[in-house]
Amino acid sequence: MSIKLENVSHSYANEFTKEMVLSNINIELENGKIYCVVGPSGSGKSTLLNIIGGLLHPTEGQVFIDSEEITNFSQKQLADLRLNKVGYIFQNYNLIPFLTVKDNILLPLRIAKKNISEYKENYEALMKRLQIKDKENAYVYQLSGGQQQRVAIARCLIIRPEIILADEPTGNLDSENTKKFISLVQSILKDFNTTFVIVTHDERLCDYCNQTIRIGDRSIEILKK
Ligand SMILES: Nc1ncnc2c1ncn2[C@@H]1O[C@H](COP(=O)(O)OP(=O)(O)O)[C@@H](O)[C@H]1O
Ligand SMILES: [Mg+2]
Numbered sequence: 001m002s003i004k005l006e007n008v009s010h011s012y013a014n015e016f017t018k019e020m021v022l023s024n025i026n027i028e029l030e031n032g033k034i035y036c037v038v039g040p041s042g043s044g045k046s047t048l049l050n051i052i053g054g055l056l057h058p059t060e061g062q063v064f065i066d067s068e069e070i071t072n073f074s075q076k077q078l079a080d081l082r083l084n085k086v087g088y089i090f091q092n093y094n095l096i097p098f099l100t101v102k103d104n105i106l107l108p109l110r111i112a113k114k115n116i117s118e119y120k121e122n123y124e125a126l127m128k129r130l131q132i133k134d135k136e137n138a139y140v141y142q143l144s145g146g147q148q149q150r151v152a153i154a155r156c157l158i159i160r161p162e163i164i165l166a167d168e169p170t171g172n173l174d175s176e177n178t179k180k181f182i183s184l185v186q187s188i189l190k191d192f193n194t195t196f197v198i199v200t201h202d203e204r205l206c207d208y209c210n211q212t213i214r215i216g217d218r219s220i221e222i223l224k225k
Contacts, residue, residue, distance in 0.1 A: 087161030
């Protein structure tokens, strides 16, 4: 899916202060490409990602997904968007330790009340591709960091998302697993028709992206490759 932000600003306010994090952002993300979002800690990378995925309503401006304005969506439409179109990968993976690998991966389908049997083929293909089939019945706490991340990727892909948002996905990985992550992202992009947005501290990842978005001082700079 393509994503467009028009004059987007965001501030967090409480009764005492108001902190402007993003100011007048305009960007367009094309379908099927990988974008890297970089910038110092606290610069608003996660805020931008949450706005792109419809998890956070910006205080000003419009967000369009495939030219539909999601900033006008009802709560129900937003929930549908998140359940059916947007896949999220978090730094700490947000897996549920007392569920098995299989149950973690199927969780988004259960939440969205989908018919799980319709996803069996996709599930088996992901288990094979991510090399976690033999861990299917293990609990998440029994896995290594790299394996946990692959479970998180499988959980994100099970719904066949059209946008994948990853917040510091390699933050906990060594360089070997970071390389594996990148080649996985590239192969996913080939097979799933999806747009990938990766927030990262690790500027090495930018080499593998189509475009880098650098946030600093509330505004953004788009670096073409
Ligand atoms: N829910 C929130 N409420 C209030 N302030 C927030 C909230 N989320 C983030 N912030 C503030 O907004 C700024 C940007 O945060 P964030 O988008 O998480 O930055 P980054 O991901 O680049 O580290 C930070 O100063 C942070 O403290
Ligand atoms: Mg962040």
